[in-house]
Amino acid sequence: MSARPSPATAPTEALRAAPSIPQWARDLRMGAKFAVTGGREGWVRLLLTAVGVGLGVALLLLTTAIPSALAVRHQRDQDRQDYTYGPQRPKAANTLVIGDADTSYHGKDVRGRLVEPEGPRAPIAPGLTGYPAPGDMVVSPALKELLDSGDGRLLRERLPYRIVGTIGESGLIGSHELAYYAGAKNLAPRINGWQTARITEFGPQQPARAESPDPVLLLLVLVVFVVLLMPVAVFIAAAVRFGGERRDRRLAALRLVGSDSHMTRRIAAGEALAGSLVGLVFGTVFFLLGRQLAGSVEVMDVSVFPSYLNPAPALAALVAVAVPAAAVLVTLFALRGVVIEPLGVVRTARPRRRRLWWRLLLPLGGLAMLAPMIGQGRTNGSFNEYLVIGGVLLLLVGVTALLPWVVESVVARLGNGGVAWQLAVRRLQLSSGSAARMVNGIAVAVAGAIAMQMLLAGVQDDYTKSTGQDTERVQMQVSLPRGVPLIPAAEKFTTTRGVRKVTALGTAELADRTWQRGKEPNAATQLTVGTCASLREVARLPSCRDGDVFVSTGGDTDGDAVKLARPGRVLHLDTSNGPDAGRDAVWTVPARLKQARTITGPIGDTSGGLLLTPAAADAQVNRTLSGSVYLGVDDSVPDAHEYVRNTAAAVDPLANAALWASTERSTQFTSIRTGLFVGAVCVLALIGASLLVSQLEQLRERRRLLSALVAFGTRRRTLSLSVLWQTAIPIALGLLLSSAVGLTLGVVLLKMVGATVSVDWPSVLSMTGVGAGVVLAVTLLSLPPLLRLMRPEGLRTE
Incomplete structure (x- = not known):
């Protein structure tokens, strides 16, 4: 019979023994149970984590659905194509004469067609069940709404037809598209092969020729996706760490009842896993709500129907697996330097200064991956997509790694000031990591946006050509x-x-x-x-x-x-x-x-x-x-x-x-630029919502401290100003760092495409201002909850 290990050697053996898969599962399950059965505090913590993760998941699902939406829009446009450049057809029972009557109204395109069926078997346009009689028209829902409103008075004069129906979804590329089919007569004498034609079917008459892709445009697409998705990943990583200080105190209690340090970390990962799984549910709900909302909004003249936004099953499955896995890994990584003992957590003492050397390796590694492609331009084939994605990712991840060190180094040297300033600085000195995590997403988004603006400004002349039109002479x-x-x-x-x-x-x-x-x-x-x-x-x-x-x-x-x-x-x-x-x-x-x-x-x-x-x-x-x-x-x-x-x-x-x-721009370049702006709007919305959730979570954790300060006579104005300083200092440092990284990445990308290196300062300042504006708005929105928390009643406990 083997001897039982002594109590002194048991923890050492437990640390050395590699946990089995059942043990991992048991600890993760226990952590998840603590998350959902932890009473009111546990539910609030779980809810905050789920909302933060859910917002990120919703945007990830939306991003995975964008390729499908673009493909459906393109297919719908192809299905209704009515141009024929081939030989003219004779009139028959299956022919339709159709004329292009496109127009524009207040800067928005209006797709118009005049139609005259020549026989009972004339092809029916997608979205229609029949053609209107001469003098009548069928319109898209958006056009009907416009014509019925006061804003459409001049357009109503231009379209003197009686509305007899609406175009179905299959005949439109977006919910806000303005389109109509109007009945006409005697169109046949006006057939010219380019504006008016006789057709027997809708859709492309000849398969489109495959064109060799433009390397610069492909590079733009790759960088756009990385720049838009990276802030989402940062926010999800920050959301799973909500309630960190309270969680550490609970873990200390677990150590007191006999769990070892590795087990407590796995239990903490189980709590994060529970929050991420609930966040997946929330994210799905948010996505479905946003999917319906997408049908009622239009961004940069781009609109879609909700049915267009269907994530690819493989990508949706990847999100469902990656988010919980990331939650576990992020939690274990965050606890790597935290010593959890039965009577407390070492994090409550002054933390060890962060090291700089390994943080610099990330952006330097990104530059090393991009360096071989400098000077390649569009004449040496496509850019290596793996090196591009990896290099841009490392540079942007470098922002998240460097920002905590920058914040810690700067706030440690901040001098004396007013009471509000001292409260803010002392709080930042004690928990600079939390402050840096809150603005990491903004910093990454601004860095990526600056780089993209530089790249777009540097190559736009290549996709813009002169029309030769003298706009001073003719308008x-x-x-x-x-x-x-x-x-x-x-x-x-x-x-x-x-x-x-x-x-x-x-x-x-x-x-x-x-x-x-x-x-x-x-x-x-x-x-x-x-x-x-x-x-x-x-x-x-x-x-x-x-x-x-x-x-x-x-x-x-x-x-x-x-x-x-x-x-x-x-x-x-x-x-x-x-x-x-x-x-x-x-x-x-x-x-x-x-x-x-x-x-x-x-x-x-x-x-x-x-x-x-x-x-x-x-x-x-x-x-x-x-x-x-x-x-x-x-x-x-x-x-x-x-x-x-x-x-x-x-x-x-x-x-x-x-x-x-005087000039016209490539449609592909314009589409990519529009996609960037649409994605940036969605990311900024996520940034604002996630920052607000993060701010509320931090205020909730400091509720008792705020109540104590008010009970001792601290003015609410002073506390509110201190909260503003706690937000302003990290965001100022984050914007400075993101500007430096964004400018560096922008210069490298411009050298890669062989463009002249120049800084578009108005764009840099505007992106920085937008980031600061989002944080300011979130701070103002968090003031009412702050005022409610600053009450002496908050000192009550059980």
Whole structure:
């Protein structure tokens, strides 16, 4: 029979023996039991932890659902595609003529389609059960709401149709999309292959060609996801440590009844595990609530339906496993330097100074992972995604590791001051770790946002190109469908409110023979029709009166103009599209021609050719003209752009009114930037909510101390100011540290893509200000609970 170990050697053997899996499970289960059966204090602690973890889990689930939502939006947009660039189809029982009548209202796009079914088997657009009759329309719910409101008065004038139904969810890409289908007639003569077409089905007619991905855009996507998810992970890690001081006192009691130090740590991990599991439930509920709320909000003109937000099962399972596992690991890591004895916890004494060397290894390791890709740019293939993710993660984790050391080092050197200042400084000196944990998430978010802003600012010029449009000369352009009378249309714009200048030009193509598919003419030139004032916008004219014809030379594309402009010569108009499609329309060069010199036109080109005043253009010319009206608009007139669009719709429902811009940006780059802003809004909301929960938890733990101070005569104003200082000092240090790390990461990323290194100081200051603003708002919201806690009755105990 073996001898039983003596009481003195039993703890040593227990420390040395590796716990078995059943022992781990038993200790974790015991800790979870303590969490849910610990009375009122235990329930409050569990609730705070669950809410903090739940907010993080909800955002994680939302993030995992974003790829699905984007895919569904893209698929919905593809399913309703109605453009055909192939050969024109003949009318049949299964054809539909559809015209693009898109517009814009107060900066929001309105998707419009004119439809005319030509047979009983015409394809039905997604979201519709049938087509409206001419003069009627079916609209999206958001458009119906807008038209019924006072804000939609001008848009209602633009859409003079009777609403007879709404578009279903399957025909929309978002809950706030403005869209309509209006019944029309006699659309077939207006088929041109790009704005109006005859189709037999909806959806892409040809599979999209796979384009090689842009390495810089892929890098942007990777960094955006890391930057948005990292603060969430930090908040979850902080939430599982709520109630740390009270928990340590309970663990000391466990040591008193016989548990060893390792067992107490596992029991503490079990409490955190219980909180994280309840947090998963809370997070699921928060996510479902947020999922429904997502259908009623719009951020950066992006909206979704709740059904779009379905997390991928594998990613959702990963969250369900990773969060409890992280709760256990974080708790064990937090207790690694805490000595829990039967009569107390060593943490209540002055803590040992934190070491700096291992904290510096994290950001240095991140820089080492990113360094091999410096100078790679977009010409040397894709960036290594593992090195990118790992490097950015280590740099951002470095913020969370360095901040406690920075806070501890600074507050240890803070001098004397007022009573509020001394209370705050002393509290920070005793528990600098708790203060640093509270602002870790803000610091990480600001560091990532600064780096992303620098990267976006550094590469945006690569995805922005000049349009050649002179916005000082023209502010809006209205493109008229072929065959719309140009001069009467221009006259309507001269009486439109807010329009100060009108230049109307119609263009067509002339050639030496008929335009036939596969048999191009030998010589061709452009024909331009306009009043004398309008023609002077594209050429220098010697003199002009209605009926004159000019040959304009000196431009980029006037080589055949002189050759074709011979008096009496019969030239052929391009009728490949429009009401005269397939017919041979001709125009005879008049006997008298005047010479003109080409100048830069409204759209920035120098196209020469034949210039005709209205009296020199016969009916055949007018039927083939594609007209454009260039407008100078007085932006000081309220809703001037909307009045122009209303006039354009009155001229012709298919007229397209567009604002001019000197530059245009890549849609992919814009989508990534929009996604970053949408994600940043969600992360900031989580930051604010989690900070408020953390602040309330810390106030709850200090309730008795606050009550004692009030009982001894401390003014409430002094205590409130001390709480403000306790928040302001760590956040100031955190923002300084995050700015330094964010600038460093931004510089490295810019060097990786080969962009010029420059600091976008307005963005840096704005991101820092947003972070400080969130903390200030949370502090103000925590003042009412603080005032309720500062009562002498808080000293009562049982």
